[in-house]
Amino acid sequence: MKQLPTLGIIGGNGWLGSALGRSVLTHGLVAPDQLVVTTSRSGHHYQAWPEVTCVDSADALVELADVVIVSVRPEQFDTLSLSLEMRLVISLMAKVPISTLARATGSERIVRAMPNAAAAVGHSYTPWYATPEVASDERGWVHRLLSTCGPSDEVKEEAQIEYLTALTGSGPxxxxxxxxxxxxxxxxxxxxxxxxxxxxxxxxxxxxxxxxxxxxxxxxxxxxxxxxxxxxxxxxxxxxxxxxxxxxxxxxxxxxxxxxxxxx
Ligand SMILES: NC(=O)C1=CN([C@@H]2O[C@H](COP(=O)(O)OP(=O)(O)OC[C@H]3O[C@@H](n4cnc5c(N)ncnc54)[C@H](OP(=O)(O)O)[C@@H]3O)[C@@H](O)[C@H]2O)C=CC1
Ligand SMILES: O=C(O)[C@@H]1CCC=N1
Structure with a gap:
């Protein structure tokens, strides 16, 4: 994995996506000129970081990003057409299993993470699950990324993410x-x-x-x-x-x- 990947957040101006985007910038994990987010009808959350790139479609984001975070509503995911074969994909979505993510993106390197609304103030609890194809250095980076908005734990079964979606994802x-x-x-x-x-x-x-x-x-x-x-x-x-x-x-x-x- 490249040392300083460009991070793209589809839904990066939404409730959860903007909380994570702002949090990685605040902690310096990603420089502002390495972050690409999609725009939102509901507003812009990166006024303090003018170097952040805002694009108006997921297709444009995919052109620029090495690592892609998907943070759209579960029912919106079906409308996206993503070709991410060689990319690390991190989904924050409830309800969308790895099997669907792999089919829809063509990637086998997938992380399912489940932050919660307290990410906006750095107090989320974020469990995450990675497919076996995610390398150990990538796991370390994912852990640092998710830990910018609160404590984070890797779990060893996807089913635990489904349960924790209810317990801690919905938790606040x-x-x-x-x-x-x-x-x-x-x-x-x-x-x-x-x-x-x-x-x-x-x-x-x-x-x-x-x-x-x-x-x-x-x-x-x-x-x-x-x-x-x-x-x-x-x-x-x-x-x-x-x-x-x-x-x-x-x-x-x-x-x-x-x-x-x-x-x-
Ligand atoms: N909110 C929470 O507490 C939690 C949410 N989650 C998960 O996070 C995900 C995002 O939720 P949340 O942030 O609450 O939802 P939001 O509706 O606030 O954010 C979704 C964002 O995705 C954008 N979007 C939708 N479709 C597209 C598209 N085709 N291309 C580009 N951007 C698009 C929306 O833009 P626009 O505004 O213009 O529609 C919006 O900015 C969900 O899957 C949810 O399950 C997980 C844990 C907690
Ligand atoms: O309520 C929801 O569907 C989202 C996902 C987990 C928490 N909030």
Whole structure:
């Protein structure tokens, strides 16, 4: 693999593609004049890097890029016609399996990566799977690339990407749902929206930091509060009795099922 490949992101001005594009530039993994992105009707995300090349079609991008990241919606992928035989292809798409990517691009060197929305602030968690044809130096580069937007792990089976699409790819929406439920309850109790939102968001991020930094498992923290015998114990027991775990598990099953189905 060439030391400084030109990186192309099809969908590089979309939600996820622009988060990764900006992140590789911020970390200096790719120089601005080595990045090519497709334009988007919804805006341009590279004002700070005028040397980034914006092209108006995937065909034009493929002419310029050594490594191609595909970050269009799964249902948009079918409309692309890509000839990438000799290229490393990195897909960020849910629902599109390696077999389809290989058939559609002609490449055997394919990575399926699954960042999440927190990539926009450098706090994604990004698992990725590579076909056996991806060389070890390329794997190292892919890992550095994906790690620019948060921790990243290689997984050894594509099926894990399908499951992790539901768990961590969709993941930020699930604590957002919990946060919204907490905030709306607080507001019914007369707490201002400002205090409720700051309180809840800092409580969620503080709980994550506590468990990460003290290496405490969530199960241990829950158990500690269940044993504590205080207000938290009452709250946890009522939530568990109301089917909290079952609701979460049903949601993950539904997202996993959706992640296993190509939309065409
Ligand atoms: N958003 C998320 O949290 C996550 C998304 N993903 C995956 O990332 C992928 C992208 O999602 P997301 O960023 O949310 O979607 P967006 O709709 O925000 O971005 C898709 C981008 O692709 C562009 N595009 C579509 N068709 C073409 C084409 N034929 N040629 C060139 N560009 C094209 C769109 O341009 P235009 O705006 O003009 O239509 C848009 O900029 C999806 O496959 C999704 O499954 C994975 C994990 C998390
Ligand atoms: O909701 C979605 O389909 C995308 C893919 C994984 C997370 N978000």
């Amino acid at each position: 929406a699930f604590p957002a749902l919990l946060a919204d439920a907490l905030i709306s309850h607080a507001m019914t109790q007369g707490v201002s929206e400002l205090v409720a939102r700051r309180g809840v968001l800092h409580t969620l991020s503080g709980a994550s930091q506590l468990m990460l930094e003290e290496n405490t498992s969530p199960a241990q923290l829950v158990e500690r509060f269940l044993d504590y015998g205080g207000t938290t114990t009452e709250g946890l027991n009522a939530m568990l009795d109301s089917g909290f775990r079952q609701a979460v598990h049903q949601g993950l099953d539904a997202a996993h099922e959706a992640a296993r189905h190509t939309p065409y």
